[in-house]
Amino acid sequence: MMRRGPSRDHYLxxxxxxxxxxxxxxxxxxxxxxxxWAMLRD
Structure with missing residues (x-):
């Protein structure tokens, strides 16, 4: 969670x-x- 990116933004x-x-x-x-799931489905 220390690296910047969309996952950290969502967590914060x-x-x-x-x-x-x-x-x-x-x-x-x-x-x-x-x-x-969306990647596997499409």
Missing amino acids: KKRAEGLFHVQALLALTRRRVDVL
Whole structure:
């Protein structure tokens, strides 16, 4: 999470929304799975 990029931005956005660390990581994981599924599907 130390490197700059869209994943870090999404994590920090979720933290700013008030989510705890683990909740923010789960949100980021769900987002990555959605992207992976879209790549496999299309």
